[in-house]
Amino acid sequence: MSTEAFNPNPVVFATAKSSRPVPAYVKSNSLWLDDEECSTEGFDESNEIEEIDQDEIFGAFFRPLRARQLIRSISDPEHRNMSLEQLAVVSAPQITFDARSPNRLTVEFTPTVPHCGMSTFIGLSIRVRLLRSLPNRYKVDIRVKSGSHQSEHALNKQLNDKERVAAALENPALVEVLEQCLSTAGHESDTASV
Amino acid sequence: MGDQLEARIEAIGTLQGHDDRVWHIAWNPTKPILASCSADKTVRLYTYRTNLISGDSEATANLPSLTFSHYTTIPTGHSKTVRAIAWSPSGKTLATASFDSNIGIWEQESGEDDEPGGGALTGSEWECMSLLEGHETECKSVAYSSSGNLLASCSRDKTVWVWEVHPDSDFECMGVLMEHTQDVKCVAWHPKEEILASASYDDTIKLYIDDPSDDWYCFLTLTDHTSTVWTLAFSPDGRYLASGSDDKTVRVWERVQEHKWECAAVIEGHEMSVYSLSWGRGKSMGQNDLGWLASTGGDGTILVWKMSTTPPIEGGGKTELLYSLMARFSFAHGVSDVNTVTWCPHEGYEDILATAGDDGVARIWKIFH
Numbered sequence: 001m002s003t004e005a006f007n008p009n010p011v012v013f014a015t016a017k018s019s020r021p022v023p024a025y026v027k028s029n030s031l032w033l034d035d036e037e038c039s040t041e042g043f044d045e046s047n048e049i050e051e052i053d054q055d056e057i058f059g060a061f062f063r064p065l066r067a068r069q070l071i072r073s074i075s076d077p078e079h080r081n082m083s084l085e086q087l088a089v090v091s092a093p094q095i096t097f098d099a100r101s102p103n104r105l106t107v108e109f110t111p112t113v114p115h116c117g118m119s120t121f122i123g124l125s126i127r128v129r130l131l132r133s134l135p136n137r138y139k140v141d142i143r144v145k146s147g148s149h150q151s152e153h154a155l156n157k158q159l160n161d162k163e164r165v166a167a168a169l170e171n172p173a174l175v176e177v178l179e180q181c182l183s184t185a186g187h188e189s190d191t192a193s194v
Numbered sequence: 195m196g197d198q199l200e201a202r203i204e205a206i207g208t209l210q211g212h213d214d215r216v217w218h219i220a221w222n223p224t225k226p227i228l229a230s231c232s233a234d235k236t237v238r239l240y241t242y243r244t245n246l247i248s249g250d251s252e253a254t255a256n257l258p259s260l261t262f263s264h265y266t267t268i269p270t271g272h273s274k275t276v277r278a279i280a281w282s283p284s285g286k287t288l289a290t291a292s293f294d295s296n297i298g299i300w301e302q303e304s305g306e307d308d309e310p311g312g313g314a315l316t317g318s319e320w321e322c323m324s325l326l327e328g329h330e331t332e333c334k335s336v337a338y339s340s341s342g343n344l345l346a347s348c349s350r351d352k353t354v355w356v357w358e359v360h361p362d363s364d365f366e367c368m369g370v371l372m373e374h375t376q377d378v379k380c381v382a383w384h385p386k387e388e389i390l391a392s393a394s395y396d397d398t399i400k401l402y403i404d405d406p407s408d409d410w411y412c413f414l415t416l417t418d419h420t421s422t423v424w425t426l427a428f429s430p431d432g433r434y435l436a437s438g439s440d441d442k443t444v445r446v447w448e449r450v451q452e453h454k455w456e457c458a459a460v461i462e463g464h465e466m467s468v469y470s471l472s473w474g475r476g477k478s479m480g481q482n483d484l485g486w487l488a489s490t491g492g493d494g495t496i497l498v499w500k501m502s503t504t505p506p507i508e509g510g511g512k513t514e515l516l517y518s519l520m521a522r523f524s525f526a527h528g529v530s531d532v533n534t535v536t537w538c539p540h541e542g543y544e545d546i547l548a549t550a551g552d553d554g555v556a557r558i559w560k561i562f563h
Binding site for chain 1: 350
């Protein structure tokens with residue numbers, strides 16, 4: 001990792017409120033905090049097919065897995081005390097489902113600056129977070145927002161090459177930083193979730 | 195599934211045991227052994243035998259024709275994923291390509307005699323006879339030439355290495371081909387001649403030959419794919435080369451002159467990246483038949499294409515390549531990607547396929563024609 005900041009003074013955005021009506025069974029819990037205590041009572045823990053929407057992936061809740069934040073609270077690798085949402089790198093409208101195959105989704109993110117050298121890493125952290133959290137029937141496409149990065153094509157290609165991703169995840173130095181950024185995104189150790 | 199196709203694909207076996215994604219699977223060309231490799235860093239070897247059912251009746255005709263049993267696991271010692279494996283044509287040597295950037299060469303200690311029919315295979319241990327170092331980053335594919343005299347390997351370091359196989363597991367590097375501008379995903383040898391093909395993340399395919407008075411060199415670059423080329427398969431007669439890509443297509447290249455290959459077909463049918471191709475002889479080959487081409491990939495579907503050409507035109511003229519979808523199986527490994535598909539090379543078993551998936555299992559399939 002380079003020690004020079006790609007974007008030393010990022011703009012910090014207010015985090016969004018969920019526009020989704022909150023179902024009764026999660027009302028007692030804040031959707032925007034780590035809802036580790038959220039009751040799973042009455043939830044179907046089986047693996048049956050259940051629709052997931054953008055709010056759930058973004059961080060609101062995710063019914064079969066209990067309420068938790070999926071990608072919004074991942075730490076920015078350059079500004080570790082800030083989340084990807086605070087820097088407007090990710091947002092709920094940037095998560096889209098393929099209308100024809102609901103198990104395929106695209107997660108778009110917006111690097112804070114077009115020369116951001118951390119973009120691959122951010123994309124990888126989103127991919128790993130979703131790999132670990134979503135049922136494995138989901139096939140995820142990760143892309144930088146069109147026009148937001150000077151190496152857009154190369155970035156998109158790399159983030160969606162499963163062999164490169166697999167090899168990156170066998171690199172201990174990279175995984176260490178990745179785990180730090182993901183440590184703020186829910187609690188990975190919570191095995192009750194899957 | 196649900197299609198009115200001329201043949202159907204049925205699962206006849208599931209091989210479990212790997213602890214992680216299975217990347218590749220390879221049939222031993224001379225013995226009844228099947229090898230699979232995985233992100234769990236091991237290679238698993240299976241033996242199989244035929245179930246000969248006497249008193250052939252309708253009821254028994256569709257029973258599985260092969261039964262598999264796990265015979266040994268090679269821990270390999272690779273420090274990272276074993277991405278690909280290749281048997282030498284003699285069936286005695288297994289090569290492993292690992293993300294740890296090395297190629298391992300494995301042989302069973304001699305002494306135990308092997309019976310071709312599948313007798314005592316469980317003899318001595320498989321030992322690492324040689325470790326080929328040289329690649330700087332992940333090795334992604336490895337392949338023996340048809341004579342077994344040459345071995346090719348490729349890596350994310352953008353290079354293709356050609357090794358000469360000497361006695362006693364000694365390998366000499368004959369050339370480092372630095373033609374690609376990105377990762378090299380796959381290497382494949384022509385089935386009869388010493389022509390090497392490589393496929394890359396740079397969207398191209400390159401073909402190489404040895405200049406007897408000089409080095410190995412690239413004589414042709416095929417550029418029609420619009421994204422990563424993941425896989426290559428020559429037709430059994432060597433007149434065609436099939437390539438599968440992240441652009442979701444399979445392209446078939448025809449050898450129109452000694453050193454000239456041209457795109458003869460663009461086959462569509464997959465919804466996601468095509469990760470693997472295998473071109474087998476197929477059953478009931480007619481005069482103009484080219485065999486069966488199997489393809490699979492990120493959509494988890496196995497497709498089998500019947501390949502042929504138009505009959506030769508009297509007085510010369512070009513024959514045309516024909517293809518038709520013969521069989522399809524969706525969700526071959528549940529919701530997981532299928533990383534490899536490969537036809538059984540043994541005579542009489544041209545309708546048997548093996549696949550390797552992200553679900554950590556290998557599966558065996560039979561085409562009912």
